[in-house]
C-alpha cells in the first residue's frame with residue numbers, strides 16, 4: 080500500500096476530512112440552533128400569555144371602575160330623589176337601593192384593589208430581569224451561530240470544490256479504490272498505528288506478525304475494524 084496510489088488516496092482522505100469536519104460541525108450547529116429557537120419561542124410564548132392576561136385584567140379594572148363610578152353617581156343624587164318621594168313604600172325602596180349601591184362601592188373597591196395588585200404582579204413578571212437577560216443571551220448566541228454557520232458553509236463549499244478537483248487529478252482507479260474502501264470500512268478508510276502497534280481507530284493492539292508486516296511496508300488491515308493501517 081505504501082506506493083503512489085496509497086499516498087494519493089491518503090490525500091483524498093485528508094481533503095475529504097476537511098469536508099467531513101465541516102459537515103459534522105454544521106450538523107451540530109443546526110441542532111443547537113433548533114434548541115435555541117425552541118427556548119426563545121418558549122420564552123416569547125410565556126410573555127405573550129402574560130400580556131394577554133394583563134390586557135384582560137386592564138379590561139376588568141375598567142369595567143369595575145365604571146360600575147363603582149355609577150354607584151357613586153347614584154348616591155350623589157340620592158338626597159334629591161328622597162326629597163320628592165311621597166309614600167313610605169317608595170322611601171323604603173329607595174333605602175334598599177341606597178344600601179345596594181353602598182355595598183356595590185365597598186365590594187367594587189375591594190375588587191379593584193385585588194385586580195390592581197394582580198396587575199402589578201403580572202407587570203413585574205413581564206419585567207423579570209432574569210428572563211429578559213436569558214432571552215437576550217439566547218438571541219445573541221443565535222446571532223453568533225448564524226454568522227459562524229454562514230462562514231463555515233462558505234468554507235465547506237470551498238473544501239468540496241478542492242476535493243472534486245483533487246479527484247479529477249488522480250486516476251479513476253485510485254478514486255474507485257478509495258471509494259470502495261470507504262464503502263467497506265467507512266470514513267476514514269486509512270488510520271495510523273501508533274508506536275505501540277495500536278489501531279488508531281478502534282484501539283486494538285496488532286499481533287506482532289501483523290505489526291512486522293506493517294513495518295515492512297506491506298498492506299495491513301486492522302483485524303477488528305478492518306481499516307487500512309499505516310505508520
Ligand SMILES: [Zn+2]
Pocket residue numbers: 278279280281282283301302303304305306
Ligand atoms: Zn481497528
